[in-house]
Structures are given as C-alpha cells and as structure tokens.
Amino acid sequence: GTPQSKTSDGADLTFLVAATEALLPHLASGAVVVGKSTVPVGTVDMLQGVLAGRPDVQLGWNPEFLRQGTAVKDSLVPDRLVYGVAGGRAAAFNPRTGAPRAVTAALDAVYEPLLNAGIPRLVCNFATAELIKSAANAYLATKVSFINAISELCDASGADVAELSEAMGMDPRIGSRYMHAGLGFGGGCLPKDIRSLRSQAAALGVDPVNHWMGVVDAINIRQRTRTVSLAAELCGGGLCGRAVTVLGASFKPETDDIRDSPALDVAARLAAAGAHVTVTDPKAVNHAWLRYPQLRFEASTPRALEGAELVLLLTEWDEYRRFSPALAGGLVRRRVILDARNVLDAAAWQAEGWVVRCLGTNAGAGAGVTEAGLTGMRNS
Template structure:
C-alpha cells in the first residue's frame, strides 16, 4: 500500500480520498478551506452524496484517512492527486485553471524527489505541460488520470469504475508513472476494470469528449420533444423505439427539462473554447447548438407554465418540485429547476420550491424565492405544480391526496416520469414535454 495525498477535497477529491483509503492506502486530504477539512476529518460530508459518509467513517476508524489544511503533512507521500476545481471563467467559456496552478505550485514546493503527481481535474488539452512548469521540478513523475464520476452515484463509480485512463509521456518516465498508477489501482485492476494508457492530450480530451457526447444525446432528444409537440407525436415512445437500436441505446435519451450541474455545462463550453482555439469550426458550432437547445428548454418550460395559467403567471401560486440539478445530490449549480423558478418569480408568480436535500443551499443563494421543506405544505393552495427534478419522493406522490391540497389540479411534468393515467384518473390535468398533449391552458379561477 502507498501513502497518497489528494489536493482539493471538494466533490471529486473527497470521494477519491475516501475511495483510496478503502482500498488500503494511507491518504491525507488537503484543502485550503479549514471548515471543509474539519468536517471531513469528522467523517461529515460537506455535501450530500449517497454512501460517502459511510466511506469517510470507515477511513477515519481505520486511521488511513485524514484531512488537513497543512500541505507539509503530504511531504512524504508517494503520489499526489490534483483534484481541484476547474470552473468556467467568469468572462468566457474557457476553464479557469487558477486553483490547479496554486495546487501544482504547492506540490512542487513540498513533494519529495521521485514522487508522482497525477491530475484528475477536467482540463483543456495542453494543460499538462503547464502543470509541469508550475511544479518547477524535473524529479517528479507526471500523469493524467481523468475522473468519470456522476453525482448521485459517485461512490459506486469510484469503487467500480467503467474504466481507468492513464495519460503519460511516451518515455521511461511515462512507463514508471503507469506502473505507479497500477499499484494505486491494483484492487480495481484485479477485479477486471479496463485500463487504457494513452498520451497526455488524449487523456485531457477524453472527459470533455465523453460529456460532449452525453450532452448531445440529451439535447437531441429534447429537440425531438419540441418537434413531437408540434407534430402531435409522443417523444417517450419515440425514444423507446430509438433506444432499442443497439447503435443508439436508451441511456441519456429521456426528454425533459435538460441538464445542469457543475460539470456538463461548463465542460461543453470549455470544449467549445478549445475547438475555437484549435480552429475546429465544426465542433465549435456543434457544441454551441447543444448548449443552445439545453438553455432553450428552460425558457420553453417557463412559457408552458404561463400558458397553463392563461398566459400570465403574475400573482399565481406555483409549486416547484425540485431545486437540485438532478436527484440524489444537493448541488444547485446551474440547476434547470431553479432557473425556471427564477424566471417565473421574475414574471410575478408566487413560487414555492421544495426539495429533499437542496433547500438550504438554494435558500442561501436565492433569497427571493420561497422554500418549503415539507412537500404537502409546498403543494397547499398551488394553482400550478411543476415537477422539475425527478426525485423518487416526487415520483411517489399520491395524486389523489395531492389533489386535495392544491387549489387547481394542474401539473407540468417536465421530466416525463409520472404515471400520466393515474394522475388524470385522480382528476389532474397533466402535461409533459413532447408527449403529444395539446396544451389547452385553462384560465385560472
């Protein structure tokens, strides 16, 4: 087993550190945020992720996992993983590498000779060469090992990944770095996880390329949902038939409100910026269209909500089910649900938002909205209900009971996950996206 540091203990780093400790390594997680480091040291996750606190508690109990703000504690580590954030720049679509630069320079000052530095952050192609400069040393090994975590299933994705990718140099140093990573991931390799060794540039591109493809599928089926509404077709049947083609597959082919979060949107914008810089106009245009379709879904849902209130939501009580950008997380970054809620509030609606996990995060960020932790209370007196995040708790709502709470039983299922027949039988007027409904918006009484 090895001694490993994980630099940056946000979403990626905390999960990665806990996973490495569960494999038997001794791990020190380093973060500049003292409160975050202290919470992780107590085995308390600073964000909601199923299974993470159990993994943190296991690492703490065995003594193999510690967290600190003191980089000196990582000085004798054999491997340093760079797991800091690479957010979108505030002025353009490019990735902001300031945190990565600070982490690399810190490792360069403290790492022992011969240690390996392994990047996991999602970065633009060519970043590895800059990291080498920031390290300021030639006696450190270097590799890029992109992550493929999905929020809500990150622990599982770390313990049983689909693949391991090593980006290394084409020389003896690269061979040594690959051997080091083989030692780190020995339990996974022994379990048969596929391993791909490639160039730095390929490793840098692969996460963004994968996310760009997933975003393309989502935006494509959402564009089809708008076409289905115009044609009177049903996008759920359309996608089911398409998904049976093994060349296409069903995953990421569910029409709805669209994607958000801290990864997919900023990754496709960074990918687009890289294409622009490299002069690849086709990828630039393609990513621009994918992004535009995704953003357009939010405006489309807000417009449909207004239609269902007779053309104007001003003064209407609207219950929004969902604040997180997806289920099983409390992450509200670029949340489509909150985007729609804010649009309706700006149009004069009295918007009440409920969510099983993300209420506190959302309330701190958007005080102009009303938040209600109780689902029944959120539904009380609503003139329109919008299902915007497909939490299991919302899918399990008893439509008959819910009908007694609302003022007007009209719901827009913007994720197409409810049993439409059951809801209509309980007296609801239910509309989906691309399901062939003629939106006969009733004037609110």
C-alpha cells in the same frame, strides 16, 4: 472539477496551478504527481512548466469519471481507467523511457485491485487524456439535447417522444441511456465541460465542434424557456400573481447540488414573470434559499402544495414520482401539473381530475388550458 472562468467559457486553472506550486516543497526525489481534474488540452504541458525546476518529478494525468450522487460507486467500480503519460502508450511500455513507465507503474499499484478485477485500462498521451472526459460529457450532453429537440418536434407534430425514444433505444447502436426527454441537464460538469470544449475548439480553429457545442448548449437552455412558456399557457396566458409550486431544486435527484440547476433557473424565471413561487426539495432547501432569495422554500411537499394554482415537477425525485395525486389534489387550488421530467403516470393523475402536461408527449390534456376549462378542478 476545474471551474469555469468567470469571464469566458474556458476553464479557470488558477486553483490547479496554485495547488501544483504548493506541492513543490513537499515532493520527494522521483515523486509521481498525477492530476485528475477535467482540464483543457495543453494543461499538462503548462504544469510541466510549473514543475520545470524539478526534472526528477514525473507528471501523469488520470481523469476521473465520477457522477454526482454515485461517486463512491464510480470510484470502486469504474467503467475504465485512463492514464495520460508523456509519449503515450508506446512510451509507457518502452523499457528505455523511465518517466512514462514510472507513472504507469505508480498508477497500476494504486489500482491493482481494480485491474485484477478486470477493469479496462487505457494508456494514452496527455492530450488524449485531457480530452477524453470533455468529449465523453459532450457526447452525453448531445444525446440529451438531441432528444429534447425531437420532443419539441413531437409537440408540434402530435408524436409521442416517450414512445419514440423507447423505440430508438432498442437499437443497440443508439441505446436508451440519456435518451429521456425533459427539462435538460445542469450541474457542475456537463454545462461547463461543453462550454470549455467549445472554447478549446474555437482557440484551435475547429469551427464544427465550436458550432456543434453551441447548438447543444442552446437547445438545453431552450428547454427551460419552453417550460416557462408552457407554465404561462397553463395559467391562461400569464403568470403574474399566480401561486406556483416547484417540485425540485437540485440539478438532479439524489444530490443537494444546485449548481446550474434547471429547476431553480425555471423557478427564478417564473418569479421574474410575477408568479408567487414556492420551491420544495428533499435535500437542497437548506442552502438553495441563499442563492435564490426571491423564492420561497418549503421542506415539506404537502405544505408546499397548499393553495397552488400550478405545480411543476422539475427534478425527478422518487418521492415526487410516488406522490399521491389524490392527496395532492386535496391541497392545491387548481389541479394542473406540468411534468417537465416526463416521469409521472399521467393516466393516474388524470383519473384524479388533474390536467397533466408533459414535454413532447400526448399525455395531456394540458395544451390550451383556459380558466373556463378548469371549472370543477378547483378546490374549495
């Protein structure tokens, strides 16, 4: 994807421009060049300037909709195909417009098996193609931040966000996907895409989108702050000197990607508050320590749990969902867990003597935990 600028919320197009310039000497007459990165509106117009010396070269935009951990499947069985061409749909099928027709024909040839399988195709103008991916990610991020904001309301009111989101998801107008409350989103796409969209909106004077994306981003970051505050609460009010184990380092399961990882951000905040933090993860340990040298990393989950006074589940790997609460209870010093992804069977863990705290649910027995309240939950 296109990286975020180091000095602003906008996109850094340096590499994209350099790649386009590097292509120029190698392009045959009549070549079709197609971009796939998520880019701000106006990027294709700018690249056409780079290609101005080659009027025979045709430019198109074909945004990808790949998810981390399922990219191969998303490539082979996409939800839709989007072609951005000069002049949009009308030009693409007008026999008098050569360039748009050439781009459309080239992409149809590439995607022939998918088109024959019934995958829908949308042909649009450049601005629409540039905006589609950012708008899609912004909507998904909005759903996540919405249910996370509601989870805080549930905590304050005594409602259960898991039951609430289940009921909401039964409404076909809403759906259940991206409606699971928890620590929030991270990774290399959603955070930078909503910030890029915000930057574009600000530049174009569209204040509602600028403000809206700012709120979505702020709610997402607030979930991390809430998690650290709850961790301190579960340690009697302070984290200094506490042995804390964090389950998960990658930004989501089934990947080793730690870009803007909510789990590692929370772990770093816990360490900054004075906790002795051990992080474990099935895939990300071998390189996460390079980015977070202040944290201790342990590949083995049982070893990571040894002596813990508080456990936080921050990335919802299946192995953590399935981990035996009885086994875990024999390893830790205090049977207290903060499930910031709301994925554990809280009743099963409580049956083994654990204090369980979730975000936005009444699973737990977590709020207001004191040292006295933990008597009998320590292991000798």
